Amino acid sequence: MxxxxxxxxxxxxxxxxxxxxxxxxxxxxxxxxxxxxxxxxxxxxxxxxxxxxxxxxxxxxxxxxxxxxxxxxxxxxxxxxxxxxxIGTCPNEIPPPQPKARIMVCQKSGCLKRGGKGLLSELEKTLCDRGLLDKVTIEHTSCQKCCSSAPNCVLQLGKKKYKNIHPDAIASLLENHLT
Structure with missing residues (x-):
């Protein structure tokens, strides 16, 4: 100076x-x-x-x-x-929004014949019962190239993907992820 x-x-x-x-x-x-x-x-x-x-x-x-x-x-x-x-954070700081979870359900004929419609309705019912339906995006997809394990459903939470899991397990994973 x-x-x-x-x-x-x-x-x-x-x-x-x-x-x-x-x-x-x-x-x-x-x-x-x-x-x-x-x-x-x-x-x-x-x-x-x-x-x-x-x-x-x-x-x-x-x-x-x-x-x-x-x-x-x-x-x-x-x-x-x-x-x-x-020494502290901003009192009006808003935490970043959590990315919405995605559930991708195959709607091709092979999956539909092997229980795809029932899987989709059971999934929606389970999520609705637990109050999670508005926190998740359900997408209808074309063939996921896993026809041997039909009906195919993929849950995506952030960067993690879970394949072929039961709707109750999906709801449990979502509850753990969103809380």
Missing amino acids: GDKYLTLSKLNLEGEFLGFVGDEPGKCKYLQLATPSGNMQVKLPKELRHSLGLSLVSGEQIRVCGHSKLNSRTGTIQLKAYQVTS
Whole structure:
């Protein structure tokens, strides 16, 4: 900061992160912090700017460690951070939505003749009884190339796939996955 600045004291501030302030878009030179005593701007060192720009979320509770310096020419106090840590999450942060489960049931003639219609109706009845029908997408597919094990049904939970399982087992897996 040069010789015109005199170090006053170390600081340890806690508050709500409001956002970044910079001379140019995408360059976060300062962070804004809401504390009980008011809003403050704290200068960030270059090595912290990029990493904090990617990790901090508005509304997050943070702790800022640094020091305050007095500009002897202008009489203004500047706050400069050397460490910024998160102490809590954003109170209004919404968890990411869980992907809907998919059940793919083969509707080709071979599967239908070997119990595909009964499987589909039993599956819908079981899911409805347990209140899971609205949390799952049932898709009618063409041949799944497993005709020897007909009727074919595939349950997809995220990236996992379960093949040829009973409707009660599907409902149990869904309950475990969705809770």
